[in-house]
Amino acid sequence: MNGYTFKDGEMMMWVGVRDPNKAKYPGLYDNMVAGGISSGYNIWDTLVKEADEEANIPAEILSRRAKPAGAISYTIVNGYGIAPEVEFVYDLELPSDFVPANNDGEVEGFELMTIARVKEVVVTDKFKPNCAGVVIDFLIRHGLVAPDNTASYVEILNLLHSPHPF
Numbered sequence: 705m706n707g708y709t710f711k712d713g714e715m716m717m718w719v720g721v722r723d724p725n726k727a728k729y730p731g732l733y734d735n736m737v738a739g740g741i742s743s744g745y746n747i748w749d750t751l752v753k754e755a756d757e758e759a760n761i762p763a764e765i766l767s768r769r770a771k772p773a774g775a776i777s778y779t780i781v782n783g784y785g786i787a788p789e790v791e792f793v794y795d796l797e798l799p800s801d802f803v804p805a806n807n808d809g810e811v812e813g814f815e816l817m818t819i820a821r822v823k824e825v826v827v828t829d830k831f832k833p834n835c836a837g838v839v840i841d842f843l844i845r846h847g848l849v850a851p852d853n854t855a856s857y858v859e860i861l862n863l864l865h866s867p868h869p870f
Contacts, residue, residue, distance in 0.1 A: 705751060705770065705794040706842040707736035707759065707804065709816070715846070717822050717839070718804055720758065721812045722832065733831040735838050736796075736804060736814065737761065747792050758811050759804035761796070770796045773845060776837045776864045788868035793838055795845075819848055837864055 707718040720734040739754035741747060751770065755761040773793040780787045804814045817825070823843065826836045841864050843849040851857045 705735060705737040705755065705796055706773075706839065707761075707796045707798055708842075709798045709800050709802065711800055711816075715819050715848075716816050717819065717842075718759075718798070719815050719817050719822065719825075719839075720804075721815065723810055723812045726810065729832045731812070733815075733825055733835075734811070735832075735835045738835055738838075751794060757808040758806060759814070760807055761798075761802075761804065765798070765802075766796065769798070770794050774841070776841050777868065778834070778837065778863065778866050779868055780834075786869065789834065791834060791838055793841055795842060819843070823848070840864065 709716055709718070718736045720736050720738075722729055722732050722734050724731040737751070737755045737758050739750060739758070741750045745753065752763050752766055755766055756763070771794060773795045775793055776791045778789055780789055806813070822839060825831055826839045826843075831839070840849065840860060844861070844864075849857070849860070854860065
């Protein structure tokens with residue numbers, strides 16, 4: 705889930721920083737809220753659970769403000785094999801005075817970034833790769849990355865919505 709707000713009329717995005725002791729992608733930038741869908745949970749239940757655990761976002765804020773924004777799809781190829789993935793995307797406009805706080809120890813902290821800063825870090829190895837796709841999708845949907853200002857715009861769109869190879 706992308707968490708964003710406005711300060712003095714400027715859009716800002718909350719970005720998580722993963723705990724440096726996590727086994728995978730320690731210390732990297734991450735979505736404000738993210739997590740796999742466990743058995744017995746649906747997408748919304750997972751979002752509510754993860755939002756509470758990772759960012760202390762009350763369910764009542766989610767129910768009033770979180771908006772489903774589609775999905776991205778990609779395929780991971782690594783030493784374990786080939787894995788098709790789908791990330792369900794939500795956007796949450798937060799009150800300007802809201803500050804996320806981690807409850808489960810998986811997040812070291814949060815940074816409120818300008819969109820210019822988000823655009824800088826999302827394309828580096830400092831951002832968890834699959835979560836970068838969710839942020840780039842947000843930037844596209846909000847007109848912050850567009851065909852007129854991004855030479856590889858169509859390629860990016862194709863990468864965010866890749867068909868699975870099987």
